[in-house]
Every structure is written in C-alpha cells, then in structure tokens.
Amino acid sequence: MAITTLVLGAIVILVLVGALALIFMKSNEVQLTGKTEDKPEWMKSTPPQETVTASRADDEGVTLYDHDEGERLASPFAEQIEDILRAKLDSDPFNKFKIDLGTGKDGSLEIWVDGTKYASVDELADAGLKKAFREAVEKWEKSK
Numbered sequence: 356m357a358i359t360t361l362v363l364g365a366i367v368i369l370v371l372v373g374a375l376a377l378i379f380m381k382s383n384e385v386q387l388t389g390k391t392e393d394k395p396e397w398m399k400s401t402p403p404q405e406t407v408t409a410s411r412a413d414d415e416g417v418t419l420y421d422h423d424e425g426e427r428l429a430s431p432f433a434e435q436i437e438d439i440l441r442a443k444l445d446s447d448p449f450n451k452f453k454i455d456l457g458t459g460k461d462g463s464l465e466i467w468v469d470g471t472k473y474a475s476v477d478e479l480a481d482a483g484l485k486k487a488f489r490e491a492v493e494k495w496e497k498s499k
Contacts, residue, residue, distance in 0.1 A: 403498050405442040406435050428458030432495070433464055440491035452484060 396402075409460045428436065437456040444450040455467040466473040468484065 403435050403439055403495060405438040408442070409438045409468050426455050427465065427467065429456045429458045429464075433458065436491050436495045439494050440488055443491055451480075 360408045402410075437454065440454055444452060444454065454467050457467060458464040459465050463474065466476065466479070466481065466488070473479055476485055476488050479488070
C-alpha cells in the first residue's frame with residue numbers, strides 16, 4: 356500500500372512538472388506574425404547596455420527599448436540609439452542638449468534637439484552633437 360502511494364505520488368509530481376514546463380515554454384513565445392519562429396530582427400537580440408540601464412532606472416525591468424512618458428514615439432531601434440546617445444551625452448559635464456528621436460508620419464527618423472526638429476544628422480548645428488550621434492549609431496550597429 357505504501358509503495359503504491361509513493362509510485363502514484365511520483366507520477367503525479369512528474370505530470371505536474373511536465374505541465375509547468377510546457378506552460379513556461381509556451382509563455383515565452385511571441386506571436387507577432389502568426390508563426391512563433393518569425394520574430395522581427397530587433398527582437399532576436401539583447402538590447403544595448405544603455406537601454407537596459409535606462410529601463411532599470413525607470414523600474415521597468417529589462418525591456419527591448421525605453422520609451423519614457425512625454426517622448427515622441429519612435430521605432431525600437433531609434434529608441435535604443437537614443438538611449439546610447441543620452442548615456443553618452445549625460446557623461447559629458449558640458450552637455451546642454453535635450454534629445455528626443457521620433458518617427459514621422461512617413462516613417463522617417465526625426466531628430467529633436469531642444470524642441471527643434473531636424474530631418475538628418477547633417478542638419479545639426481553642433482559638430483560635437485553630430486559626432487556623438489554618429490558614434491551612437493555606430494555603437495548600436497556593432498551591437499547587432
């Protein structure tokens with residue numbers, strides 16, 4: 356009788372562990388395209404360290420991009436580049452820029468500096484800011 360109870364208990368435990376494992380595996384699937392294997396490229400990699408740091412600072416845990424309230428909406432890669440650029444500028448004691456990247460209605464990248472919109476990096480007036488922006492993009496490209 357005791358052996359039967361032990362065997363039955365072991366079977367129940369194995370079934371429960373298997374069910375929990377199946378639930379865990381299914382909960383990690385993201386279905387954006389109808390097929391779980393077809394995730395967008397930006398979801399297949401870890402976000403840059405600057406994004407991880409920014410999202411943790413906002414008590415959001417680790418997210419693929421850090422979009423703060425009051426910011427313009429931007430694509431995930433633009434938000435990641437913005438995080439890299441902000442971290443770079445925040446480490447500069449002479450930083451005087453308020454940066455925000457957004458996505459225009461036509462899908463183009465908008466660069467907002469101190470409330471003024473620029474369509475490209477070349478339009479930025481400050482040479483140091485142009486350099487910092489290009490370095491942020493280069494760092495993001497290397498992280499992919």
